[in-house]
Amino acid sequence: RPVIVWFRDDLRLSDNPALTDAMRRGAPVLAAYVFDEESPDVRPPGGASRWWLHHSLSALERGLAARGGRLAIFRGAGAETIVGLAKAADAACVVWNRRYGAAERQVDSAAKAALRSAGREAESFNAALLREPWEVKSRAGAPMKVFTPFWKAAQALGEPAAPTPAPARMPGLDGRWPGEIPLAALDLLPTRPDWAGGLRATWKPGEDGARERLSAFLDEDLRGYAARRDRPDLPGTSRLSPHLRFGEISPRQVWHAAHAAALSAERPPSSTDLTKFLAELGWREFSYHLLFHNPDLATRNYQPRFDAMPWRDDAAALEAWRRGRTGYPFVDAGMRQLWETGWMHNRTRMVAASFLIKHLLIDWRVGEAWFWDTLVDADPASNAASWQWVAGSGADAAPYYRIFNPVLQGEKLDPAGDYVRRFVPELADLPPDAIHRPWSAGPGLLAGIASKRGYPGPIVDHDAARARALAALAATREPD
Ligand code: FAD
Secondary structure, X not given: OOEEEEEOOOOOOOOOHHHHHHHHOOOOEEEEEEEOOOOOXXXXXXXXXXXXXXXXXXXXXHHHHOOOOOEEEEEOOHXXXXXXXXXXXXXXXXXXXXXXXXXXXXXXXXXXXXXXXXOOEEEEEOOOOOXXXXXXXXXXXXXXXXXXXXXXXXXXXXXXXXXXXXXXXXOOOOOOOOOOOOHHHHOOOOOOOOOOHHHHHHOOOOHHHHHHHHHHHHHHOOOOHHHHOOOXXXXXXXXXXXXXXXXXXXXXXXXXXXXXXXXXXXXXXXXXXXXXXXXXXXXHHHHHHHHHHOOOOOOOOOOHHHHHOOOOOOHHHHHHHHHOOOOOHXXXXXXXXXXXXXXXXXXXXXXXXXXXXXXXXXXXHHHHHHHHHHOOOOOOOHHHXXXXXXXXXXXXXXXXXXXXXXXXHHHHHOOOOHHHHHHOHHHOOOOHHHHOOHHHHOHHHHHHOOHHHOOOOOOOOHHHHXXXXXXXXXXXXXXX
């Protein structure tokens, strides 16, 4: 009797504990994927994620085929579909790797209960995190609320387990299963219009692409990471986020490979480079810890005080932000990078998110939803936790009253203006001292360059917006 491996956010064959467990059993393996937009409260993936998912599933199909196997794809409610498949295949056992959102956990526990009550085995594993969210706790045994002690406690649990290799061969079962559909029938790719050209030019989804990205990062950019990671004009970060999001690579693989590179490289990274990089994986873990303990992290203020924020409705300003037409070049470059490539540098994410929340006084949830739709790495934990972090409403968040000045941020982090030039071509001819403040370029220069090509003036005045944002925060304060 076969063992079913139910693939979800773990679209890889190496270091996949559910798959390793299935292979160990020595029975035929049935690899299955269920595209689930039907289970209650499961959040449908956004457009960019759907694009990535298509290509990642396609890569997984190729990886399985190369080993004599095959991926059976279905559409439907996760638990019902997998339980039905187990019955049709008379599977002895179904194995999968865990997810941490409340709706997904609900689906998985329903599946586990139904399978077990039908006399089948059902086992789940950790493939997505260095540590399970419940393993890391305060001395009193409570969930953690502050990053530094969280990451310290997580690391004190010891090294993550060594990654396991992909199976060399995994022959599948012949025949089609009831309800099985080809990948194309999931209809995940954009057609009218096909807006994915920039994504295709930027990314290689799938396990091979993830491995190549990791090697390139370790060879070229881990050394110097601490100094370069805040510079969107330089290729200083790993760009592993979508690969991690879809589980094409595990954080354990990244953790061990980074340590190995630090030991073996001819010109090794400094210990600060390594520590800083691993701490970013730590923020990912912390986000999942928060999501696990606060299932409505994407919809509810972690700090209830922010429920009283007088958010504005401003459709025109929101549209200007989405399209990268706020008149602040650094913000606009970030928003256009997002639109074009499905990814934005972390620093511009912070500044662009802060601009929406504080300069425009628009609810962080509106921005979170836009990122959810447009990011290839849109992640249920990291996106929600990061938006709350910027808003000041989250756990261990940046204080709300710290309001980024988008001009100064641009001048500091994109000093020559190359990042802006790349994504805001209307401004390409401006010199470095004017590119982050085109209005200062003088009427002659501006007429010749910026305004002629339709680049807008600032949609809000920085000082006035800052004062309004602080007044809004003061309104939420409880009376003394
Ligand atoms: P690196 O610097 O190379 O870091 C390595 C890995 O660590 C990343 O791939 C990522 O998995 C993780 N990581 C890095 N920074 C963070 C962070 N601050 N929080 C959580 N994990 C982190 N990250 C997502 O993966 N998905 C999201 O949906 C997402 N939304 C965000 C929204 C906002 C408003 C902000 C400010 C940040 C968001 N981030 C999100 C975090 C961060 O911006 C990205 O993880 C990072 O830019 C990815 O680039 P990288 O892979 O080159 O990162």
